[in-house]
């Protein structure tokens with residue numbers, strides 16, 4: 001839609017100017033640092049940083065109805081920079097000029113209502129936000145769009161050359177980082193560190209395809225993460241893990257979209273989110289709090305964070321009584337929710353701060369963490385995929401979390417849950433195959449159900465011509481093959497011939 005065709009009162013605001021006063025706030029010592037530099041830890045004390053906007057109050061000067069109308073109308077505006085997560089520019093990273101924004105088709109992933117056949121099995125109606133429909137097939141593209149747009153802006157204003165962007169990954173951050181970096185061409189080189197054998201072949205193929213330099217390291221994600229942290233402390237490299245606060249602001253867009261997709265009525269909703277490095281849950285809490293402060297939403301939804309029993313430091317922290325909680329990293333065990341298999345989440349300090357703020361605003365029964373076992377995660381994924389929803393193992397973890405939360409009475413069937421299927425099922429298809437072939441028991445402790453397994457059936461045709469590789473049948477031979485194959489399939493399906 002052309003700008004001229006928008007309502008007159010919205011026209012001046014459709015294309016946002018640079019605004020706000022962003023800065024890095026240290027969570028440990030409280031120091032504030034200017035935003036136009038690559039910072040991942042506080043130069044004063046080494047603490048974790050969060051981006052805040054000193055002029056955030058300007059967003060509250062307008063009524064919530066203004067923002068709702070503006071964001072809804074903006075969806076019709078054909079301007080690439082505002083097509084993705086930057087639809088919410090004013091709340092996200094308003095210091096980045098539109099000309100530096102990178103858009104590769106991320107954001108605005110569909111929210112799909114679970115079919116009633118699945119809702120009946122689970123015992124509640126629910127929706128799934130299909131984050132696998134992002135360009136690199138996971139939610140990480142949201143954070144990368146923001147982090148790489150910021151980097152693009154910095155490269156321009158500071159005349160930087162040959163920037164090396166590094167990240168450690170369980171597979172999806174690296175796919176997204178490599179993809180967005182590749183869109184910037186020569187000015188940026190993407191380097192990714194992966195725990196060998198702990199990312200799926202599909203995930204590994206992504207940074208390779210995008211031309212990144214890929215290192216495979218011994219150990220698990222937590223080990224690779226430590227190396228990336230050291231690299232960013234000792235050398236001039238840009239860090240693209242969620243330790244980078246620009247990643248987190250980009251991922252806030254998930255919360256803004258859920259609000260928009262439910263007409264800004266979140267009071268009776270429950271957001272179910274898988275937790276690994278704790279970047280996503282942090283971003284979602286932060287985004288919801290910002291929208292709530294500006295009265296864009298009617299209230300704050302309940303949050304249920306989910307972890308596997310085999311990688312559960314966040315669950316272990318929050319199950320302790322309020323006031324006497326201590327955080328301890330865990331040594332992870334193999335989990336089918338492999339992308340979230342993290343024992344020492346880097347964003348934990350942010351989650352600690354934000355969950356407290358959230359509970360202050362929304363009440364004590366607004367934030368829960370549940371843990372689920374591997375069998376429940378696999379069954380969640382397979383069950384969803386059998387009902388039209390292409391969820392990954394972490395999406396399966398969310399479905400398992402929904403069932404656990406219902407079972408524990410943390411939520412009721414009358415509440416509407418929105419599950420975050422953080423990636424596409426195809427990235428994790430090897431877990432499905434291993435389940436079907438009965439190979440998940442020993443390493444992952446998954447008990448398989450025969451009725452959930454599936455395998456291809458070879459068609460054995462005897463005494464019939466068969467198309468050999470590189471050849472095609474013709475005439476009577478082709479006819480004989482088609483008839484024999486048709487009959488064999490009809491017999492297997494017990495089809496009755498038309499009369």
Ligand code: F0G
Nearest residue numbers: 169170172173276277278279280339422
């Ligand atoms: N789901 C998927 C598909 C993921 O890739 C991740 C994290 C998570 C959930 C957990 O989200 O870390 O924000 O709490 N993957 C990171 C990576 C760590 O390297 O791709 P989180």
